[in-house]
Amino acid sequence: MVPVSYYIVLSAALFAVGLVGVLVRRNVLVVLMAVELMINAANLNFIAFSNLHGNYTGFVLVLFVIGVEAAELAIALTVILAYYRHRETLDGDKMTLLKG
Secondary structure (H helix, E strand, C coil), rough: CCCCCHHHHHHHHHHHHHHHHHHHCCHHHHHHHHHHHHHHHHHHHHHHHHHCCCCHHHHHHHHHHHHHHHHHHHHHHHHHHHHHHCCCEEEEHHHHCCCC
């Protein structure tokens, strides 16, 4: 059996890669993928600790998170596509449409 510390280290590495992607990149699609990577790192922690304690509440919570994540991704991609058609850019620094 694989120790839980390996899962925690892997989850921390995935979260760090996602955080760097959010902070460094300007492309909105890459930022969205980095956020999804961070959410999956949290899901890995839920699974690891649920398996450690021998109950399945973490597994059920991960299923709900994946469902909400899929809906959020569909809405975000729709908004990004509409913005791209309107402004023809995906640069996050140039997205000032809602600023007053």
